[in-house]
Amino acid sequence: MxxxxxxxxxxxxxxxxxxxxxxxDTEIIPLEKAYGRMLGEPIIATHDVPPFNRSAYDGYAIRAEDSQGASKDSPVAFRMIGEIGAGHVGEKPLGEKEAYRIMTGAIMPPNADAVVMLEATKGTENGFTIQRSLEKDDNVSFKGEDAQNGEVLIEKGTVIHPGTVALLATFGYAEVTVSKxxxxxxxxxxxxxxxxxxxxxxxxxxxxxxxxxxxxxxxxxxxxxxxxxxxxxxxxxxxxxxxxxxxxxxxxxxxxxxxxxxxxxxxxxxxxxxxxxxxxxxxxxxxxxxxxxxxxxxxxxxxxxxxxxxxxxxxxxxxxxxxxMGAKKPYLPHIYATLGEDYPKANPYTRFIRGIWEMTEEGPVAVPAGFNKSNAVSSIARGNCLIVLPRGSKGYKKGMKVDILLLGMEQGAETWRL
Amino acid sequence: MxxxxxxxxxxxxxxxxxxxxxxxDTEIIPLEKAYGRMLGEPIIATHDVPPFNRSAYDGYAIRAEDSQGASKDSPVAFRMIGEIGAGHVGEKPLGEKEAYRIMTGAIMPPNADAVVMLEATKGTENGFTIQRSLEKDDNVSFKGEDAQNGEVLIEKGTVIHPGTVALLATFGYAEVTVSKxxxxxxxxxxxxxxxxxxxxxxxxxxxxxxxxxxxxxxxxxxxxxxxxxxxxxxxxxxxxxxxxxxxxxxxxxxxxxxxxxxxxxxxxxxxxxxxxxxxxxxxxxxxxxxxxxxxxxxxxxxxxxxxxxxxxxxxxxxxxxxxxMGAKKPYLPHIYATLGEDYPKANPYTRFIRGIWEMTEEGPVAVPAGFNKSNAVSSIARGNCLIVLPRGSKGYKKGMKVDILLLGMEQGAETWRL
The missing domain is CATH 3.40.980.10 (MoaB/Mog-like domain)
Incomplete structure (x- = not known):
């Protein structure tokens, strides 16, 4: 029977x-082991990023107002009163036409509101001259412009990739809550x-x-x-x-x-x-x-x-x-591709063909990975996608647009749409 | 200076x-550890696949000639002389109108040249009847049809993914030569x-x-x-x-x-x-x-x-x-996507923007992952691609076609084309 x-x-x-x-459930693991795991809690900014106003370039921190009127014919001279390396602090407030030498990422000193890029200056005995004026805020990265304290930056259920690790490190997450x-x-x-x-x-x-x-x-x-x-x-x-x-x-x-x-x-x-x-x-x-x-x-x-x-x-x-593991995007991602070969077989059921996709000038093209009976082991080894041929058709022609599911990708899809 | x-x-x-x-150099590792490694030698078929003619379905192995003339009005009766489970062998050659019950993947018995699917039969006391004739080779998978002994199936320099592991297991590679x-x-x-x-x-x-x-x-x-x-x-x-x-x-x-x-x-x-x-x-x-x-x-x-x-x-x-590691495809793979937002900044140099791509009905759409100064740590964490905006342009408009480099993918590209 x-x-x-x-x-x-x-x-x-x-x-x-x-x-x-x-x-x-979730568990807590050290940051070094976090790559590839699923976030079990959202990442929340524990401070502003940047945490302080800082210089976006190597150059000189100045008061923008002091640069007004600078031109090729009438350069403005500044006197250097100190250096601020990244990680260091300039204590003394700037006076008129005074400047600090400042490195990329260093905290802006008191009274400074702009940075002259090094390339735009000409050295003098005790400082430099500039030939163009600056606006307030030029070349300054502002406290909190990238992220603000308390902001939810990444939701839970997201795969931890290298960028996520950078964010976790920035906010001092030496340990991370992840899904088991x-x-x-x-x-x-x-x-x-x-x-x-x-x-x-x-x-x-x-x-x-x-x-x-x-x-x-x-x-x-x-x-x-x-x-x-x-x-x-x-x-x-x-x-x-x-x-x-x-x-x-x-x-x-x-x-x-x-x-x-x-x-x-x-x-x-x-x-x-x-x-x-x-x-x-x-x-x-x-x-x-x-x-x-x-x-x-x-x-x-x-x-x-x-x-x-x-x-x-x-x-x-x-x-x-x-x-x-609570993933927000559990499904295989898909893209559209052009079928690179005829596939004449009738399709009473949806067919998932092991395929090879490659990028061409005309967009992604996918072809069956070889012999395509269900026992064809070599086609699995050659394939990098699954070509989806929906049921109900009488066969597919080269040049038709098809869905392909991408294999071996960190990225997921939020919904299953096939 | x-x-x-x-x-x-x-x-x-x-x-x-x-x-x-x-x-x-290369090294030799056990197959269980091979996922994700780079093949240091080609995979060569050590035997034909399938290694013998076998049944593609559950059913009965018969001589096709015996089925000739079968129809609804004049069914043909077969007598069952034995069973061949997968992994077992039917020793006795088939005589006229004799059949073996045979399982998917089992070796075809002597004289048999076709398989009747179980669904196409009607049971009798000592066998079954069929109402349609079969051609020689129907529902049989042939020795070597998937791969032939000695054939190079996968080149060295290929990443070992799960399909590759299946192929290695099939050919008895308990150990694999991979790149260090x-x-x-x-x-x-x-x-x-x-x-x-x-x-x-x-x-x-x-x-x-x-x-x-x-x-x-x-x-x-x-x-x-x-x-x-x-x-x-x-x-x-x-x-x-x-x-x-x-x-x-x-x-x-x-x-x-x-x-x-x-x-x-x-x-x-x-x-x-x-x-x-x-x-x-x-x-x-x-x-x-x-x-x-x-x-x-x-x-x-x-x-x-x-x-x-x-x-x-x-x-x-x-x-x-x-x-x-000798990879044949060392570069990030790319696809075309539609830019989902204006990007008005001038581009004296090629710009690589951390972006998020998503599949839509109109194809892949990519948008910058957020704040895009080079120190923006949160954009790295949100991004799943790099949007490439070639140098020499004056800014990009929503709807333009751009290259995106896909991150976190097993798949590589053979050439760097940007």
Whole structure:
């Protein structure tokens, strides 16, 4: 008896996963370890930036009024009364036609309201002359012009990238509150699987999905526990799934979700009392991708075919992991590209093709990364995007505008729009 | 006396850096650690993929000729003589109207040349019937159709991403030859600098460049040694630079490269006998960015201004690091975007503005990330790209097409075209 499953649209599957994604706690870590983590609190300015009026250039701090009338024919002379290096302070207030030598970033001395750039001066015995007048505030960076004390600069749920680290350092965040990272469990099923170190045997292939998912997780900074490769044995599998759910925040299995006689995952979900959110999606590859939930833990049943497994992870597991960490932008970013080759196959379901995009003079162009059956491992290795060909069409022509989802990018998207 | 420096174009500066970039050795690491590394050898198929003719679906393996003439009115009956699960082998050759039950990915049994999908069959007591004929090769994946033994699949100098890991696992690469990662030295100069844990003092700011560069390096998987923050003291600085060059593969300094009286880096380069490749670039921010070379080691003298420092790293240090690892695509990738705001400032030099790009129905739109003086730390934290406004223009209008360089992306570009 062949079980008939009801397929749902990709967007509905994404929505169901996100609706069942729990949010993890936060933790405090040192700033040096913060790159790539998700902000668990907003970054608030703890002081004005700049914290004081400062010189924007190397030059001389003066009173602008003293420069009035300066010209080529009648230069104005200033007397230097001291030097202010960055980090130093000029104590004595400026008197008429007096100046401090001042470095970029140094605090403006009392009474000074403009800076003459070094290049605009001509040295004299005790100072310099200028040939053009300055306005008040010329070449001065003002206290608070970049950020004001108490201002929320970056929201929580944002990935900490190098610029964020700079901001945290500026405001003295030696420690940062970030979202905890979930720990993943990985379990590969299939009697056909060999370990990467095994010699090939007739009818068997090496397990590439386990290492691949480990790398997909590593790309997100997520660590995992591997529960090895299970033969297609329902009792042993069930025990291992139970054990894995004790020790991890969510579980990824590969294989075992088709309607074949050896595909045990549906039975295991039933034994465990897990609620199946969906077991058929209007997508290729990976239409059998199944997601179930038990308590607050998600079980991702990805296809055993490498390309389908890869795609299932990127479309469903990745945003869920981001969601667990409270990400504001959990989804893969997309851009439009021109299809660089015909893709004549009919599309009863939305097709996600491993593709290569490149920038050209006419904009981004994407082509399928090679052989595109769902078991084509080499196309995954060559691809840097997923080309999206919506369902319902009769094939796509070279030159058509398509959506591509960008892989391997820090940047996320706030909504899933496909 | 103000020193007059001769500015060079950005493309020329990039070329000079890459010309002086040494290539590091390779090393062998376990596959589990390979994500994010640079392939130091090509990936060569060690066997055909698939390694044998296999079933593309769950169903029945048959001889296609036996199905000829099958129709709704005259179904053809097959007798099942065994089951072939994935990883198992069917030994007995098929006779007339015989079939094996076969799982996705399982090896085709002797004499079989087509697979009937399970959904297309109707069960009988000892087998099934079909109502449509099949052609030879239907639903069979062929030995070698995805990759052939000995084929070079991925070139060296390619970043190992999750798909690459899958390919390596498939071919039994339990260990992988990758390029060694260079170790960076970081030295911040400036009397105005406080540590991240220090309380603010008049005239001083916390060192944000050091932690930021550490994160820019971490984003590339590169570790560093920090040589702390030096006061503007030329003797002490020189000793530390010498020490750092002993212990690291290249050195990044921040600050000290302007023409101010306290900017010691030029003098240090001279003392060490380092060859200055350039000390003025036609770009803003960061026109004073200086790169020198001593022996086979690069010294990146980045500006002390956070935005200029950030940009200098991304434009020059990043591709050099990739170059040390033999990357085929060392440069930041770019796409075209529509400028979402006027940018009225004149552009005597090429301007790199920290920007935010977002996808819209009309394509990518980029806007400056906020306040855009070179010391604007908050704009770095908000930005996810660099908007490039070429020199020689009088300002840019909303709606114009501009280049943007994408930050935080695995993907690189093979050439520098700006």
């Amino acid at each position: 062949v079980e008939i499953r009801k397929p749902i649209p990709v967007s509905e599957a994404v929505r169901l996963v996100m609706e069942h994604t729990p949010t993890l 990272r979930p720990v993943a469990g990985i379990l590969a099923t299939g009697t056909e699987l060999l370990d990467v170190t095994d010699e090939l045997e007739p009818g068997k292939i090496r397990n590439s999905n386990g290492p691949m998912i480990q790398a997909q997780l590593a790309r997100m900074g997520i660590s995992c526990r591997s529960y090895g490769m299970m033969e297609d044995n329902i009792d042993a599998c069930t025990r291992i799934v139970e054990e894995a759910l004790q020790e991890t925040d969510f579980l990824i299995t590969t294989g075992g979700v088709s309607v074949g006689d050896y595909d045990y995952l549906p039975a295991i979900y039933e034994r465990l009392g897990a609620k199946v959110l969906f077991d058929k999606i209007m997508m290729r590859p990976g239409s059998v991708t199944t997601v179930a939930v038990l308590g607050d833990k998600l079980l991702f049943g990805l296809s055993g075919n490498p390309s389908a497994c890869f795609t299932g992870f990127e479309l469903y597991t990745r945003p869920a992991i981001n969601g667990m | 103000v020193e007059i420096r001769k500015p060079i174009p950005v493309s020329e500066a990039v070329r000079l850096v890459m010309e002086h970039t040494p290539t590091l 990662r260079p170790v960076a030295g970081i030295l911040a100069t400036g009397t105005e600098l406080l540590d991240v844990t220090d309380e603010l003092e008049p005239g001083k700011i916390r060192n944000s460049n050091g932690p930021m560069i550490q994160a820019q390096l971490a984003r590339m998987g590169i570790s560093c040694r920090s040589y702390g923050m030096m006061e503007d003291n030329i003797d002490a600085c020189t000793r530390i630079v010498e020490e750092a060059l002993q212990e690291t593969d290249f050195l990044i300094t921040t600050g000290g490269v302007s023409v101010g009286d306290y900017d010691y880096l030029p003098a240090i380069y001279e003392r060490l006998g380092a060859k200055v490749l350039f000390d003025k670039i036609m770009m803003r921010p960061g026109s004073v960015t200086t790169v020198a070379v001593l022996g086979d080691k690069l010294l990146f003298g980045l500006s002390g201004n956070p935005s200029a420092c950030f940009t200098g790293f991304e434009l020059y240090t990043r591709p050099a690091i990739n170059g040390m």
